[in-house]
Amino acid sequence: MINQIYIENEIKDHPRVQSILKKFKRKNPIFIDKYASVFNKKNQNFRIQKKYPSLILSQKKTSYVLKTPADFGIGNSHNFYFSHMYNCLYDCEYCFLQGMYSSADYVLFVNFEDFEEEIKEKISFLKNDKVTFFSGYDCDSLAFEKVSGFVKYFLPIFKKFPNADIELRTKSTQVDPLFSMEPISNCVVAFSLMPTEIAKKVDHKAPSIEKRINTISELASMGWKIGLRFDPLIHGENWKILYSNLFENVFKKIDKKVIHSITLGPLRFPKNMFKKIISMNPKSKLLSDTLVLRGNKISYSNGIEQEMQSFCTGLLKDYSPETLFFSCKGNF
Amino acid sequence: MSNGCICWVIALPSEAKTLIEEFKMFPIQGDTLFPVYKNKNEDEWLVITGVGQLNAASGASYLYSLCPQARTSFWINFGIAGAGKKVGNIGDIFFINELRNYDHDKVHYPFILPQLKIKNAMLKTYDKPQNNYQNSFLFDMESWGFYNIVQRKITRELITIIKIISDNSIETISSISKDFVKKLVKEKVEYLVSLRDIGNSLSRIEMERKKEPYIFFDLTKNIHFTFSQREQLKKFLIRWDVHFPKRPLFPEIKDLKDAKSILGYLESSLDSHVLKWE
Numbered sequence: 001m002i003n004q005i006y007i008e009n010e011i012k013d014h015p016r017v018q019s020i021l022k023k024f025k026r027k028n029p030i031f032i033d034k035y036a037s038v039f040n041k042k043n044q045n046f047r048i049q050k051k052y053p054s055l056i057l058s059q060k061k062t063s064y065v066l067k068t069p070a071d072f073g074i075g076n077s078h079n080f081y082f083s084h085m086y087n088c089l090y091d092c093e094y095c096f097l098q099g100m101y102s103s104a105d106y107v108l109f110v111n112f113e114d115f116e117e118e119i120k121e122k123i124s125f126l127k128n129d130k131v132t133f134f135s136g137y138d139c140d141s142l143a144f145e146k147v148s149g150f151v152k153y154f155l156p157i158f159k160k161f162p163n164a165d166i167e168l169r170t171k172s173t174q175v176d177p178l179f180s181m182e183p184i185s186n187c188v189v190a191f192s193l194m195p196t197e198i199a200k201k202v203d204h205k206a207p208s209i210e211k212r213i214n215t216i217s218e219l220a221s222m223g224w225k226i227g228l229r230f231d232p233l234i235h236g237e238n239w240k241i242l243y244s245n246l247f248e249n250v251f252k253k254i255d256k257k258v259i260h261s262i263t264l265g266p267l268r269f270p271k272n273m274f275k276k277i278i279s280m281n282p283k284s285k286l287l288s289d290t291l292v293l294r295g296n297k298i299s300y301s302n303g304i305e306q307e308m309q310s311f312c313t314g315l316l317k318d319y320s321p322e323t324l325f326f327s328c329k330g331n332f
Numbered sequence: 333m334s335n336g337c338i339c340w341v342i343a344l345p346s347e348a349k350t351l352i353e354e355f356k357m358f359p360i361q362g363d364t365l366f367p368v369y370k371n372k373n374e375d376e377w378l379v380i381t382g383v384g385q386l387n388a389a390s391g392a393s394y395l396y397s398l399c400p401q402a403r404t405s406f407w408i409n410f411g412i413a414g415a416g417k418k419v420g421n422i423g424d425i426f427f428i429n430e431l432r433n434y435d436h437d438k439v440h441y442p443f444i445l446p447q448l449k450i451k452n453a454m455l456k457t458y459d460k461p462q463n464n465y466q467n468s469f470l471f472d473m474e475s476w477g478f479y480n481i482v483q484r485k486i487t488r489e490l491i492t493i494i495k496i497i498s499d500n501s502i503e504t505i506s507s508i509s510k511d512f513v514k515k516l517v518k519e520k521v522e523y524l525v526s527l528r529d530i531g532n533s534l535s536r537i538e539m540e541r542k543k544e545p546y547i548f549f550d551l552t553k554n555i556h557f558t559f560s561q562r563e564q565l566k567k568f569l570i571r572w573d574v575h576f577p578k579r580p581l582f583p584e585i586k587d588l589k590d591a592k593s594i595l596g597y598l599e600s601s602l603d604s605h606v607l608k609w610e
């Protein structure tokens with residue numbers, strides 16, 4: 001549900017804006033000079049906005065494609081990310097976007113062509129190397145597809161550049177564009193997963209784990225390459241049993257041959273963001289758990305983190321070769 | 333769950349009268365800088381500021397200093413406004429979604445209230461009365477002063493501006509009288525009631541978020557906690573409420589006599605707790 005639509009004056013005639021507006025016939029847009037006049041102002045409340053988010057149609061002017069943080073990759077030597085959107089339809093309690101922005105409004109950058117140009121530049125500059133582009137860093141790659149048409153636009157571009165992989169990171173089961181096209185060998189559809197019992201409590205508004213697994217299974221049977229992202233790993237009573245069940249369920253339904261990569265990531269927050277996140281959501285069980293300051297990050301103690309990482313890695317080895325395991329921690 | 337709290341900021345007594353009656357407010361006693369009203373539960377407050385940006389800003393600040401729940405209240409600037417002929421008819425009520433000042437290019441976009449069935453419009457604040465009815469917006473003499481000051485103090489989602497058109501042509505200016513204004517407000521009071529309901533629900537969200545743990549006050553009244561110990565205590569008590577909502581803390585710590593042992597007890601209890609997800 002979109003509370004209001006704002007449109008930057010400069011792009012009001014952009015064809016993508018026009019076609020998005022057709023999807024929201026009953027909304028009278030408000031025209032603004034720049035998205036920052038509405039988004040991320042001082043004294044905004046992420047939690048209230050999250051209940052009633054607005055959509056801001058904007059154009060990005062610089063920094064279309066950025067290098068990922070160190071320790072973030074799925075096997076290729078160069079890694080970039082790009083964000084066609086800020087914020088997300090879902091509402092996960094551990095989401096760092098709550099600490100990054102004070103607004104929960106969705107900012108959608110409609111100038112896909114400028115992203116495309118910079119992506120192509122990077123690909124041609126690194127033409128002898130393998131490169132991965134991560135989307136869904138500041139949003140979910142697929143959840144807003146019906147409005148944005150992001151996947152529909154970008155996948156055909158990547159199809160032309162086999163040395164460049166694209167990862168679509170998602171929890172969405174709205175994958176119609178993927179169902180309606182031939183699988184692209186350099187596209188990894190990466191699903192975030194965690195035990196059902198935990199997801200029910202922390203992945204608000206996101207599709208259930210069962211639905212995600214079913215969607216993965218359908219995509220896999222079509223031949224799409226699948227990424228499994230067990231990130232963040234979440235601690236609690238019986239966590240070993242919960243994760244064992246999760247892995248069993250996943251691999252019961254998914255053909256191992258289509259798995260492109262598996263990553264495990266600890267629960268972590270940059271220190272400053274955590275302060276903001278918990279002040280917005282002080283009633284969160286997850287955020288009220290015993291978390292400690294380690295360097296610049298807030299996380300479980302080293303002991304818990306290591307134990308979870310090695311236990312889960314151990315289990316996953318029974319299902320999948322270790323060569324598919326990668327780290328996407330993104331040090332900060 | 334708390335009730336929420338509303339703070340009305342209104343320029344003229346004739347604009348305020350209907351609300352004071354409808355919401356059963358009475359004037360607060362003693363010398364006050366501006367006339368201030370509140371209801372019996374102290375969850376409805378109203379200040380009459382007088383005309384102009386400066387008065388609106390000072391009146392809002394004054395109410396902020398008086399109302400104990402000001403930081404988590406829903407703030408409404410309500411009153412009459414002029415409007416371009418094409419914007420609407422006399423008596424039409426508007427929610428302001430874009431706020432400008434005649435004097436510069438700055439702009440505020442107030443948070444759009446969900447489920448409020450009132451037309452939206454832009455409003456520009458001037459320092460002098462206006463009579464240019466060719467404009468495509470509403471105009472008044474207070475809203476910018478109000479919004480600009482309140483948005484520095486509280487979260488923007490809790491600030492709103494609602495106006496009723498009182499004049500939209502030179503001919504209509506002469507009919508603005510106290511009684512006419514009261515009549516305009518009376519006719520729209522049901523919208524103000526529904527606005528207040530929405531405001532209360534947003535204010536409640538903020539109150540819940542900022543609520544101090546219930547025994548914080550009792551503990552710090554009787555036992556000395558340093559500043560940093562108080563901060564730590566607050567954090568522990570919030571976590572306690574989250575993890576042990578049905579386990580009253582007081583009986584467990586009643587024999588602990590100093591801040592250090594209370595904090596130690598809380599920390600070890602919380603750290604040894606393992607979350608249950610099933």
Ligand code: SF4
Pocket residue numbers: 087088089090091092094095096097138139140171206
């Ligand atoms: S799906 Fe990802 S981006 Fe969306 S709320 Fe959850 S963690 Fe954040």
